Amino acid sequence: MTTAQRAITAMVEQIDGPVASYFSSCVHCGMCADACLFYTETQDPRFTPIYKLLPMRKVWQQEFTFWGRLMKSIGLAKSVTDEEMAEWEELVYDTCTLCGKCSLACPVGNDITYMIRKFREAMVASGHAPQGLKEAMKRAIEIGSPMGITLTTLQAQIKHAEEELGYKVPIDEEGAEYMMVLSSAEIAQFQEIIPAVARIFKAANVSWTLCSTAFEGTNTGIQIGSSDLAAELIERIVAGAEQLKVKTVISPECGHAYIALRWEGPNLIGRPYKFKVQHILEILEELRKQGKLKTKGKDETRLTYHDPCQIARRGGIVEQPRNLINQFAANFVEMKEHGEYNWCCGGGGGVAANERAEERRLDVFSKKKQQLDEIKVERIVTACSNCRNMLEDGLDHYNMSDIEVVGLTETLVQFLDDTNQAND
Amino acid sequence: MNETELLTWLRGPGLLIAITIFVLGVVFRVIQNLAIGMPENLAEPKGSTFGPGVATVFRRFKFHRHSTNRGYFTLIAGYTFHIGLLLTLLFLDQHILLFKSILGFGWPALPTVLITFSALISIGALFAVLVYRVMDPVRRKLSVYQDYLVWVLTIGPLITGYLTMHPIGLSYTLLLSLHIISAEILLIAIPFTSLSHMASLFVSRWYNGAIAGYKGVKS
Numbered sequence: 001m002t003t004a005q006r007a008i009t010a011m012v013e014q015i016d017g018p019v020a021s022y023f024s025s026c027v028h029c030g031m032c033a034d035a036c037l038f039y040t041e042t043q044d045p046r047f048t049p050i051y052k053l054l055p056m057r058k059v060w061q062q063e064f065t066f067w068g069r070l071m072k073s074i075g076l077a078k079s080v081t082d083e084e085m086a087e088w089e090e091l092v093y094d095t096c097t098l099c100g101k102c103s104l105a106c107p108v109g110n111d112i113t114y115m116i117r118k119f120r121e122a123m124v125a126s127g128h129a130p131q132g133l134k135e136a137m138k139r140a141i142e143i144g145s146p147m148g149i150t151l152t153t154l155q156a157q158i159k160h161a162e163e164e165l166g167y168k169v170p171i172d173e174e175g176a177e178y179m180m181v182l183s184s185a186e187i188a189q190f191q192e193i194i195p196a197v198a199r200i201f202k203a204a205n206v207s208w209t210l211c212s213t214a215f216e217g218t219n220t221g222i223q224i225g226s227s228d229l230a231a232e233l234i235e236r237i238v239a240g241a242e243q244l245k246v247k248t249v250i251s252p253e254c255g256h257a258y259i260a261l262r263w264e265g266p267n268l269i270g271r272p273y274k275f276k277v278q279h280i281l282e283i284l285e286e287l288r289k290q291g292k293l294k295t296k297g298k299d300e301t302r303l304t305y306h307d308p309c310q311i312a313r314r315g316g317i318v319e320q321p322r323n324l325i326n327q328f329a330a331n332f333v334e335m336k337e338h339g340e341y342n343w344c345c346g347g348g349g350g351v352a353a354n355e356r357a358e359e360r361r362l363d364v365f366s367k368k369k370q371q372l373d374e375i376k377v378e379r380i381v382t383a384c385s386n387c388r389n390m391l392e393d394g395l396d397h398y399n400m401s402d403i404e405v406v407g408l409t410e411t412l413v414q415f416l417d418d419t420n421q422a423n424d
Numbered sequence: 425m426n427e428t429e430l431l432t433w434l435r436g437p438g439l440l441i442a443i444t445i446f447v448l449g450v451v452f453r454v455i456q457n458l459a460i461g462m463p464e465n466l467a468e469p470k471g472s473t474f475g476p477g478v479a480t481v482f483r484r485f486k487f488h489r490h491s492t493n494r495g496y497f498t499l500i501a502g503y504t505f506h507i508g509l510l511l512t513l514l515f516l517d518q519h520i521l522l523f524k525s526i527l528g529f530g531w532p533a534l535p536t537v538l539i540t541f542s543a544l545i546s547i548g549a550l551f552a553v554l555v556y557r558v559m560d561p562v563r564r565k566l567s568v569y570q571d572y573l574v575w576v577l578t579i580g581p582l583i584t585g586y587l588t589m590h591p592i593g594l595s596y597t598l599l600l601s602l603h604i605i606s607a608e609i610l611l612i613a614i615p616f617t618s619l620s621h622m623a624s625l626f627v628s629r630w631y632n633g634a635i636a637g638y639k640g641v642k643s
Binding site: 015016018020022025026027028030034039043046051064104105108111114262263264265270271277314315316340 | 453456457458459460461462463465466467468470471480481484488491492494495498499502557560561562563564565566567568571616617618620621624625627628629630631632633635636639640641642643
């Protein structure tokens with residue numbers, strides 16, 4: 001089988017009812033272009049979201065429609081070629097963060113992001129994926145983390161946290177209510193998350209644990225578009241959670257980890273979980289509502305919240321972070337387009353792991369810059385370590401490094417009123 | 425076959441053939457898209473599918489909250505064309521007579537002058553979208569030959585219909601025959617082209633809303 005045939009076979013497998021319906025409905029109006037920051041910031045028509053699916057549309061036409069089949073059978077339709085797939089690699093990986101804004105803008109209702117996620121499977125099947133993502137995938141499978149984080153690194157972070165806290169951070173505790181999964185960046189760069197979570201759970205008096213065989217939530221498999229490898233990464237978390245018999249697995253401040261673990265996971269492994277999956281923001285909001293997350297003092301800094309696409313627009317967690325921020329922030333302002341309509345940071349969907357795309361992702365950060373220029377804040381709170389890195393890179397690129405970027409959980413914990421509990 | 429015989433054939437067997445292909449073709453297209461379906465979602469739902477799906481079907485009729493110039497143009501021209509076309513199709517007294525002969529019942533017609541106006545508005549909107557398709561780099565990039573073909577097929581019945589009402593020297597019978605032929609070609613083309621969006625967009629919107637609704641997301 002040639003690489004082009006492998007791509008076509010993969011696309012035929014990926015085309016389901018929604019995809020067939022979406023292609024049937026598209027009238028090439030181009031409204032999705034205005035929802036894609038790669039188009040709005042470059043004005044390159046190739047970056048129009050639906051255009052990024054042209055080879056897949058061709059396959060749909062030739063395999064699923066009367067006219068297309070007829071044309072193909074009499075030799076008047078050209079099949080998708082390997083050159084075409086190679087050409088589209090840039091459009092599918094470098095200029096799409098799977099942010100989902102186009103799926104909200106389409107007047108005929110096409111979920112274009114859903115299709116691009118599927119198209120990436122065909123890209124992988126035919127060997128067309130960016131080197132940076134391929135290497136991250138290899139590290140995830142072989143070492144256990146796309147950034148090459150090992151258990152030793154985690155253990156070192158736990159040790160630091162314990163020194164800071166003065167009590168043990170639970171690991172591999174069977175029967176705990178919650179099992180916390182982290183993102184690579186949280187272990188490598190944003191280590192304050194471990195003591196933050198430990199303090200919150202101690203104050204709320206709930207049992208939790210980390211797991212030595214399932215601490216990494218980042219899933220490069222769904223970013224690159226390889227369901228097999230994505231499933232393997234999910235299986236590790238499922239095995240860890242089942243072994244420890246936890247009730248709930250907590251997805252970290254990482255957009256794609258949430259999508260992978262919460263929404264794609266059971267479908268990737270072909271069975272429902274025996275435990276619940278919730279995002280850390282959902283847990284914090286539940287604790288807040290139960291009165292178990294008390295804070296003291298107010299942050300006077302003028303700050304905003306950047307909605308990670310996979311958590312808000314694609315994940316439905318919009319109100320929770322706002323309720324949590326309002327608990328400690330006295331000066332919280334929204335960007336004009338926020339919540340489901342927020343603009344992507346430009347680094348999601350594997351774009352940040354793709355070195356080739358670096359220059360462009362920094363350029364298109366001009367969209368976020370415009371949003372920030374309108375509200376003039378001193379701090380951006382977010383809930384995704386990938387967004388956090390991208391925001392920092394983008395601010396640096398546009399000489400706006402005076403704006404601080406922080407994670408929600410660790411910011412909240414600075415106002416946590418846990419003096420009584422901590423002394424228990 | 426003379427002009428009268430042609431008209432008789434077009435009004436009888438021709439129309440029947442066109443309507444049959446149109447109805448069966450569109451129904452097949454929708455059923456096919458629904459039948460391909462999607463695997464059962466094994467993730468624990470956070471919301472429902474049916475209600476949000478229906479809500480999205482209606483929500484996408486509205487102007488997008490953050491529309492751009494392209495969006496406003498597309499929606500204004502799109503609504504103008506579609507409303508003009510529907511008024512012309514459904515409220516011209518000659519069309520109502522045709523519907524009555526097929527369905528067995530009719531409804532009040534709008535004054536011919538109003539229908540002429542709506543047809544002209546519709547034709548104008550179609551020309552506007554054609555110019556935009558050629559001028560706008562995004563739309564030009566997306567366009568394939570079929571987009572231009574369906575434009576011709578769509579404007580055909582509107583122009584021939586207008587000429588039938590305002591003859592330009594040709595015989596009324598000939599113009600009416602041309603009008604009916606163009607309408608029949610359009611009907612036959614719908615299931616095989618992007619014109620099938622007239623039915624499939626409801627399925628697309630429903631899928632979009634249902635997939636989002638399952639996750640508790642508004643779309």
